[in-house]
Amino acid sequence: MRIDPALRALRSNPDSQRIAQTALETCKSGWRSAEGNASIFAELIRYGRGDELGECPALSSLFADLDRAAALVEDLVSQILPQIAAHPLGQVPFRHQYSGGMAVLQLAAAGDAALSLVMYERSGDTPHSPTICFTDTERHEIALAGSGTMQIVRRNRGRRAPAELSVSSVEMKSGQNLSLCGMFETKRIESVEERLVILRLGRTGAAPEPSLEFRVADGELVHQASGDKRDSCHELMVSLLGRMGRCDAAPVLAEMTRSGSDHLRWQALRECLALDTATGFTALCGIARNPADTLSANAGSLRAQLIEAYPELAAFEKTLCLA
Missing domain, CATH: 1.25.40 (Serine Threonine Protein Phosphatase 5, Tetratricopeptide repeat)
Structure with a gap:
């Protein structure tokens, strides 16, 4: 069996993995505590505990000012990419996932809130799901790069069944921002030109209501699940x-x-x-x-x-x- 020389060297020196991980974690901590960034993550803690976004000026500025949001991400990229290049076998020190043309990198989380970098790729003419799900999550987003079109789906605020759903399209491009009340507003990607990169702030309710999935065609409830x-x-x-x-x-x-x-x-x-x-x-x-x-x-x-x-x-x- 062939073993890559880099993996063989790693196995022969167990300390190298610890050194690589320490370097990446140190980079992450330095980025979060840097001047101009520390206040954002301090306010994320407050926001995660229940403070309104308007009471967190540094955090809210990310979703009102493209330059501020881009600077935060560019600062991270400029610091961590050299460390990843120097330690290619180190683990990226952020929760991350990729599925179906969508990648999520969680930059930070505190309490019920999370700040994430989201990337959508063009996935061809994939038909929309016949259902849409509403979750008890408040979301604020700003497009950092690329462009695409989203469908905003809203449901009536009453408890009538079937739900009354309305669908509208919004073009997302660099600098465009969006805020959604999850139990009554949600979105799905309609189309993407190459890629669309978004900075997202989400907060789940302290006592989240059940998630509700409706059939878009007629508003019938097809599934309900605990939101907690x-x-x-x-x-x-x-x-x-x-x-x-x-x-x-x-x-x-x-x-x-x-x-x-x-x-x-x-x-x-x-x-x-x-x-x-x-x-x-x-x-x-x-x-x-x-x-x-x-x-x-x-x-x-x-x-x-x-x-x-x-x-x-x-x-x-x-x-x-x-x-």
């Missing part, structure tokens, strides 16, 4: 306990049905019923009997279905009432 990443992680944990058959986890799952998001509570209830019928049915009846609970109607319907399928549960419920 922590809920998604907990749902996976709950499902895993169920697949493992951990009956000893039933009391914990029952406790989880009493607070938290409706998605997570319902998932915990389902798994609790599957693992321990008595514990799960007790939790189910408690929810069904509480008219103030947002899951009361769903719980009552499920309770009726279970009693119809398993009449012995009616007797069990009587013992609960007596207790």
